[in-house]
Amino acid sequence: MLLHDIVEPSAPARAAYKWRGLASDLSALGEAEKLLAARPQLVFHLAAIVSGEAEADFDKGYRVNLDGTRRLFEAIRAIGGGYKPRVVFASSIAVFGAPFPEAIGDEFLCAPLTSYGTQKAIDELLLADYSRRGFFDGIGIRLPTICVRPGKPNRAASGFFSGIIREPLAGQEAVLPVTKTVRHWFASPRAGVGFLLLAARLDTAQLGARRNLTMPGISATVGEQIEALARVAGDAAVKRIREEPDPVIQRIVEGWPRNFDARRATQLGFRADASFDDIIRAHIEDELRPRPS
Amino acid sequence: MLLHDIVEPSAPARAAYKWRGLASDLSALGEAEKLLAARPQLVFHLAAIVSGEAEADFDKGYRVNLDGTRRLFEAIRAIGGGYKPRVVFASSIAVFGAPFPEAIGDEFLCAPLTSYGTQKAIDELLLADYSRRGFFDGIGIRLPTICVRPGKPNRAASGFFSGIIREPLAGQEAVLPVTKTVRHWFASPRAGVGFLLLAARLDTAQLGARRNLTMPGISATVGEQIEALARVAGDAAVKRIREEPDPVIQRIVEGWPRNFDARRATQLGFRADASFDDIIRAHIEDELRPRPS
Numbered sequence: 001m002l003l004h005d006i007v008e009p010s011a012p013a014r015a016a017y018k019w020r021g022l023a024s025d026l027s028a029l030g031e032a033e034k035l036l037a038a039r040p041q042l043v044f045h046l047a048a049i050v051s052g053e054a055e056a057d058f059d060k061g062y063r064v065n066l067d068g069t070r071r072l073f074e075a076i077r078a079i080g081g082g083y084k085p086r087v088v089f090a091s092s093i094a095v096f097g098a099p100f101p102e103a104i105g106d107e108f109l110c111a112p113l114t115s116y117g118t119q120k121a122i123d124e125l126l127l128a129d130y131s132r133r134g135f136f137d138g139i140g141i142r143l144p145t146i147c148v149r150p151g152k153p154n155r156a157a158s159g160f161f162s163g164i165i166r167e168p169l170a171g172q173e174a175v176l177p178v179t180k181t182v183r184h185w186f187a188s189p190r191a192g193v194g195f196l197l198l199a200a201r202l203d204t205a206q207l208g209a210r211r212n213l214t215m216p217g218i219s220a221t222v223g224e225q226i227e228a229l230a231r232v233a234g235d236a237a238v239k240r241i242r243e244e245p246d247p248v249i250q251r252i253v254e255g256w257p258r259n260f261d262a263r264r265a266t267q268l269g270f271r272a273d274a275s276f277d278d279i280i281r282a283h284i285e286d287e288l289r290p291r292p293s
Numbered sequence: 294m295l296l297h298d299i300v301e302p303s304a305p306a307r308a309a310y311k312w313r314g315l316a317s318d319l320s321a322l323g324e325a326e327k328l329l330a331a332r333p334q335l336v337f338h339l340a341a342i343v344s345g346e347a348e349a350d351f352d353k354g355y356r357v358n359l360d361g362t363r364r365l366f367e368a369i370r371a372i373g374g375g376y377k378p379r380v381v382f383a384s385s386i387a388v389f390g391a392p393f394p395e396a397i398g399d400e401f402l403c404a405p406l407t408s409y410g411t412q413k414a415i416d417e418l419l420l421a422d423y424s425r426r427g428f429f430d431g432i433g434i435r436l437p438t439i440c441v442r443p444g445k446p447n448r449a450a451s452g453f454f455s456g457i458i459r460e461p462l463a464g465q466e467a468v469l470p471v472t473k474t475v476r477h478w479f480a481s482p483r484a485g486v487g488f489l490l491l492a493a494r495l496d497t498a499q500l501g502a503r504r505n506l507t508m509p510g511i512s513a514t515v516g517e518q519i520e521a522l523a524r525v526a527g528d529a530a531v532k533r534i535r536e537e538p539d540p541v542i543q544r545i546v547e548g549w550p551r552n553f554d555a556r557r558a559t560q561l562g563f564r565a566d567a568s569f570d571d572i573i574r575a576h577i578e579d580e581l582r583p584r585p586s
Contacts, residue, residue: 058426097502101400106402107394107401107402108400108402109399109400109401109402109403110402110403110418111421111502111503112418112421112422113425113502115422115426118418118419118421118422121418122415122418122419125403125405125411125414125415125418126411126415128404128405128411129405129408129411132406133351133408209390209404209406210404
């Protein structure tokens with residue numbers, strides 16, 4: 001497995017396979033070609049510039065999220081000679097923009113309200129057309145907001161959804177920049193990994209020409225997230241959440257979807273977490289308990 | 294008015310305004326900047342490579358329809374300093390792909406089944422994001438198939454919809470490459486001009502962030518088109534239509550939409566023709582009758 005990122009990828013924990021890491025800018029000319037040198041039969045494209053940063057830096061977001069993706073797709077196409085890898089593209093529910101129906105169905109329009117969402121929606125269209133043309137065998141999966149995201153905060157405007165669970169569980173203070181009535185759509189890293197692995201082996205003939213799928217998830221308000229935290233970890237954890245309203249983040253998040261009817265993906269076998277409590281428990285098990293090395 | 298095309302634009306008939314023509318490739322570096330030298334307050338972007346050609350030449354379609362449009366948008370953005378023209382973008386119902394509901398509403402997804410439709414859908418997303426960012430004041434209008442299109446046949450797969458009316462009215466034979474049950478969505482050139490002019494002056498605050506609108510039209514089968522031709526021009530005209538099935542065109546057209554509920558555009562004042570008979574009469578009046586010079 002070749003792991004690629006703009007920064008040196010860290011070693012996968014307990015990898016049962018050979019891997020090497022490569023750090024470079026996918027949007028630079030010629031980089032995609034290097035990544036494909038070994039003709040991988042499976043490509044996970046999880047890039048790249050997150051929502052807050054793509055909104056703050058218009059050029060960078062388009063250069064990496066749109067042009068970088070297109071260069072990867074073009075590099076695959078250029079190889080030809082029957083090379084037709086499975087391409088699993090991590091899209092986002094940010095392709096949708098308000099106003100929304102009560103639950104967003106599989107035929108609802110993509111009308112993003114951020115540049116990040118626009119770039120992901122464009123990548124989805126390219127993925128579908130390149131697949132239709134037979135240049136590769138693509139599937140785009142619209143991930144719910146992954147929560148609890150392990151590691152350090154990033155510049156995603158959605159970062160606090162994880163922060164208000166992760167930091168208190170680690171004994172640290174977390175900032176809540178939005179009101180508790182904000183409703184959002186979540187999947188655990190476990191569920192996210194499950195989506196990616198199923199997307200890698202799914203019979204794409206079932207998809208027809210519509211190659212992009214909304215993944216199932218859990219719909220919860222920030223208030224419900226905090227109640228789940230209280231149930232799983234007690235009130236002491238909840239007290240570490242400090243409310244500090246940020247109108248910019250509030251506005252961005254208000255344009256995001258809250259609830260979905262992810263019927264197609266569910267019928268294809270994609271599975272969400274059972275509850276937000278389970279999402280928190282999975283985080284504790286996977287990230288906070290000592291593991292045999 | 295500056296008229297721009299890849300070929301030398303012909304003189305507008307009875308123009309009551311000053312104009313000049315310019316022939317160049319919009320997708321070439323630096324061309325968009327030249328077109329904006331006079332800082333037009335209104336830009337109609339009607340380009341470019343039509344559906345049949347964009348399907349036959351993948352690179353050309355993306356270079357012109359996607360990169361050319363993006364270069365135009367970027368050139369407007371680069372001017373800055375408060376320059377914020379109205380940009381009216383001619384999109385297409387080819388942004389939609391089967392399977393369809395009985396009538397496609399304003400919240401139906403864009404899942405194109407051609408590279409042309411993909412390029413238009415991407416341009417729509419860019420237009421909405423550039424408008425949201427305040428780089429220009431854009432509106433995308435999804436034109437029905439314009440019928441009866443005057444002049445010579447082009448390489449659009451939809452060309453026959455006009456040909457089977459235009460050629461018989463001119464005393465010439467027309468080829469019908471699809472079955473008579475094919476249903477499609479039409480507007481006359483008169484209605485199309487009306488759409489463009491209203492889009493140029495519409496208060497775009499009414500659009501919110503959803504800058505792309507399906508225009509109203511007339512839904513008719515090829516059989517109904519031919520019946521209308523018989524009513525307006527008699528059976529002699531109908532006899533000039535020769536059926537010559539083309540599986541490639543049949544397949545492309547089967548992926549196209551048939552009927553819409555264009556509620557938003559109708560509420561904003563966009564008006565379709567009253568019937569297909571009226572579409573044929575408009576063609577006769579505008580193209581076939583001698584006019585005072």
